[in-house]
Amino acid sequence: MLLAGSLLPLAHLAGPPASTAPTAPPSQTAPAGTLDSAFARAAATYEVPRDLLVTLGYAETHLDGHGGAPSASGGYGVMHLVSSPAGRTLERAATLTRQPVAALKADDAANIVGGAAVLRAYADELGLDATARKDPGKWYQAVAKYGNASTPEVSRLYADTVYELLAKGVQAVTTGGEAVTTTARTVQLDRGGYGTARDLGTLAAAAVDYPSARWVAARSSNYAVSKRPSSNVIDRIVVHVTQGSYAGTISWFQNPASQVSSHYVVRSSDGAVTQMVREKDRAWHAGNYNSRSVGIEHEGFVDNASWFTDSMYRASAALTRSIADRYGIPKDRAHIVGHNQVPGATHTDPGPKWDWTRYMQLVNGGGNPNTPQSVCGKGYTLVDSAALGSAGTVYLLYNTANDNNCVATMKNSSLGKATATTAYLEVQGQRRVTHSGNVTHYAGPVRGYALDKCVKWGGKAGSFSYNSPFEYCIST
Missing domain, CATH: 1.10.530 (Lysozyme)
Structure with a gap:
């Protein structure tokens, strides 16, 4: 922004x-x-x-x-x-x-x-x-x-x-x-009074428009209640970059002084999606397009590509695909646009670092519809990854709530076709656990309790493999 x-x-x-x-x-x-x-x-x-x-x-x-x-x-x-x-x-x-x-x-x-x-x-x-x-x-x-x-x-x-x-x-x-x-x-967290606050990382609402989203309401003065699509056709999806952090953006949309909002916010590290405005209502995010569009904010800054992670691209593309399917919006660049493309816009987001080619391939089903986080489950965040040539990527994740690691190998090619794929995790002092077989999209998840222990992790897809040394020795 x-x-x-x-x-x-x-x-x-x-x-x-x-x-x-x-x-x-x-x-x-x-x-x-x-x-x-x-x-x-x-x-x-x-x-x-x-x-x-x-x-x-x-x-x-x-x-x-x-x-x-x-x-x-x-x-x-x-x-x-x-x-x-x-x-x-x-x-x-x-x-x-x-x-x-x-x-x-x-x-x-x-x-x-x-x-x-x-x-x-x-x-x-x-x-x-x-x-x-x-x-x-x-x-x-x-x-x-x-x-x-x-x-x-x-x-x-x-x-x-x-x-x-x-x-x-x-x-x-x-x-x-x-x-x-x-x-x-x-570390052992001393949350004090924040320990009784709702954990928005796991909060979902039955009425969210997108099932994978969490619900955190924007301030009612920052959007307009409507009855779309009966009141206004929804025929555009607008891609934004927050120019700030995930939590900071959520807080800003709750601040009455901001006078802005978006329907969704996507986190950089793991692709977590938070819905803040119902799709039927008009979020204030894109000027002339507010009445006809759904807005998606992405954590980060337009001039720093490090924010635009694989997890973010995949999660956002899955969200965009869902919105497009539900409203009959064509999955093309005429209908899925950047904020900078909105008539009269003075904003530059998502900017030149945003990979539109990759994003649109994912939106149109050109990529794995799953993410490491969706495979490992709620609470897991990305720690590391290793490319397996062009065949796939193996990911290591960690859950701070239960001190478990998780490994998943995500295929990038031959999607939908059963091919040999492997994921493994070895906690120091324990036997290696491996998931291997002919799979259509991913191998795993392989989980293990790893507090005060180092781990080896890796996987294989096609003819490519990765094997880590013992590392990530998490301790209290």
């Missing part, structure tokens, strides 16, 4: 007042001037667990500051410091760090310091002492507050997303080509 730094040496950045957080020595593990060093210095100064700080930034922006341009909900920089009716973390960061708002918006290092300062301030309000601050799980409520969500349920969704990424580990490459990583780990 909108678009979005130069590195500023941290040596001259103002640190926190002594009453807010102690000053810690800088990390010597990363070269000065890198994004990695910025995270290390900010984490040390404000006594925020470094990996948690990186993971939060990755969840918000994939560590891309977008040159100081704001997100759709008014967030700036790597740490998505917000200046909008949804929150004022940007201004609070300026007060805490004594840095100009302009620097916090456009300079990556300053922005990371600001994010760490705000997160530490929330921890102080919770009463976390020095011992508690060393435990990433104790920061859960501070992370939930950082998301500026409109409801406790969305705050929980936001925090759960961050901790799911922490459990998988971050393997990020910045727009400048720098690798920033974290170690995969699970």
Whole structure:
């Protein structure tokens, strides 16, 4: 919906007042001037667990500051410091760090310091002492507050997303080509009052229009109640990119100040689909096309292709195919359009990074209709994948609720035809479990309890195979 730094040496950045957080020595593990060093210095100064700080930034922006341009909900920089009716973390960061708002918006290092300062301030309000601050799980409520969500349920969704990424580990490459990583780990979560909030990750509604979707209602002032298709024909599907995070977009559509909404939001990491407006009603997403279209928002930013994952493409294509079939909409680019194609539109999404050729092939049944998440089941999120030539892809997933891994091999060719395909999982110290046979679309799921254990995983499709070493040694 909108678009979005130069590195500023941290040596001259103002640190926190002594009453807010102690000053810690800088990390010597990363070269000065890198994004990695910025995270290390900010984490040390404000006594925020470094990996948690990186993971939060990755969840918000994939560590891309977008040159100081704001997100759709008014967030700036790597740490998505917000200046909008949804929150004022940007201004609070300026007060805490004594840095100009302009620097916090456009300079990556300053922005990371600001994010760490705000997160530490929330921890102080919770009463976390020095011992508690060393435990990433104790920061859960501070992370939930950082998301500026409109409801406790969305705050929980936001925090759960961050901790799911922490459990998988971050393997990020910045727009400048720098690798920033974290170690995969699970922690004991102290959700506090958020523990009683509804878990939107598993919430479904009997009345959703698309059976695979979860239901989270947009604010009633952000869309128009209607009686489509009897009142208006539905003959278009509009593809959007959120210019923000999944949880942030859901929260923004619940904020009365936004005056925008979409029928669906699709998550990058696993293709999870949330419906926010009934298809019969007119979501406010595409100007002149509001009355005739269904809108689908995709988590991410138009200038960063890392958000457009295989899981997202497949889940969105299945949703689009369902909508098109139910309303008789032709599955072509004249009727399935980008926001930028809507007459009178000033938006550029989904942008040049969106692979329309691949997407339309999937919409028209040119790909596997299943996803690793649909095969493994609810609660599983993607950890890693390996291509099996052009024949398929093997996926490793993890469920933080029950500490189970799952492996599935998805075919990419000979779909519908039974061909030899294999998926296996070997938990350290246990026998390897394999699913192998002539299958039409996938092998698996193969699941195993893997807390405090490393795993080997892999599979085969056609003449191609993949076999991992022992890795992903998840521990509490």
